[in-house]
Amino acid sequence: MRKAHRAGLAGLAVAGLLATGYGSAQGVAAEDGGKAERQGAGVRHEPAAEAAAGDYESVLELGDGRKVHARLVKGTGVQERHQAAGGGEWSKWKTLYKTKTDLCQGVDLAEREGTVTLIADFGLYCSDGEPPTESVAGVGTGDLTDWDVDVTEDFDGWQDTSINDDGSRVVFLYDSDAGLYTLRWERSEGFGEIDRPGD
Numbered sequence: 001m002r003k004a005h006r007a008g009l010a011g012l013a014v015a016g017l018l019a020t021g022y023g024s025a026q027g028v029a030a031e032d033g034g035k036a037e038r039q040g041a042g043v044r045h046e047p048a049a050e051a052a053a054g055d056y057e058s059v060l061e062l063g064d065g066r067k068v069h070a071r072l073v074k075g076t077g078v079q080e081r082h083q084a085a086g087g088g089e090w091s092k093w094k095t096l097y098k099t100k101t102d103l104c105q106g107v108d109l110a111e112r113e114g115t116v117t118l119i120a121d122f123g124l125y126c127s128d129g130e131p132p133t134e135s136v137a138g139v140g141t142g143d144l145t146d147w148d149v150d151v152t153e154d155f156d157g158w159q160d161t162s163i164n165d166d167g168s169r170v171v172f173l174y175d176s177d178a179g180l181y182t183l184r185w186e187r188s189e190g191f192g193e194i195d196r197p198g199d
Contacts, residue, residue: 055106062111068144070118072103078120078136082144096147097136102126105157115167115187116140118147121157132157137172139185150183150191158183 057071065085072078077098081091096118104126108119118138123130135157140147158172172183179197186192 056103058107058109060109060111060116062114062116064114066144068109068111068116068140070107070109070120072107072120072122074103075100077122078107078118078138080118080138080140080144080147091145094145096138096149097134097151099134101134104132110161110163112163113165113167114141115163115170116144117161117163117170117172119158119161119172137183137185137191139170139191141167141187148185148190150185152183152194155181 057069059067059069061067067083068080069082069090070078070080076095078096079093080096081093083090097120099122101122101124104121104123106120110117116139118136118140120136120138121132122134122136123132126132133154135152135155137150137152137158138147156174156176158174160173162171162173163169168187170185172185174181176197181197182195184192184195
């Protein structure tokens with residue numbers, strides 16, 4: 001559902017953010033969940049016991065050659081691991097957010113200047129078409145061992161991110177019928193409060 005209207009959102013929302021010093025939204029990881037990329041690079045993939053396939057995992061190669069792999073795991077939550085530039089062993093899986101609720105809407109990664117953003121959603125009965133009840137926004141920097149994570153409850157889920165040119169600021173975006181919701185992250189301060197339409 002989110003991916004179906006990403007392009008339209010990016011065009012409208014990011015245009016406004018450019019005027020305030022934020023860069024355009026960055027690329028999303030491979031639509032095949034990174035399977036072809038992992039096979040082509042000869043990277044050993046550790047199968048997940050109950051991880052969903054396809055949209056529920058994403059691999060992104062960063063500008064400096066490192067790779068980030070995120071997945072949603074049923075009964076666990078959202079997990080991340082990363083790999084140094086040039087290959088080698090992946091780090092151990094780290095759970096960034098724990099939840100027992102259903103996987104919902106997939107997981108997206110983006111990056112600029114070493115700042116990596118993650119969007120993931122979970123929800124009760126989400127697999128039956130209900131909206132998310134837990135919307136996860138994550139930002140990883142530096143060696144990616146520590147992530148800032150913000151969870152919004154009973155929210156339809158972030159649709160996109162905009163990262164400024166030096167990677168020091170991020171805006172998470174959700175374009176609703178009521179207007180644009182934004183959540184800002186700054187390297188010096190972490191996450192702020194959600195700006196809602198009419199605030």
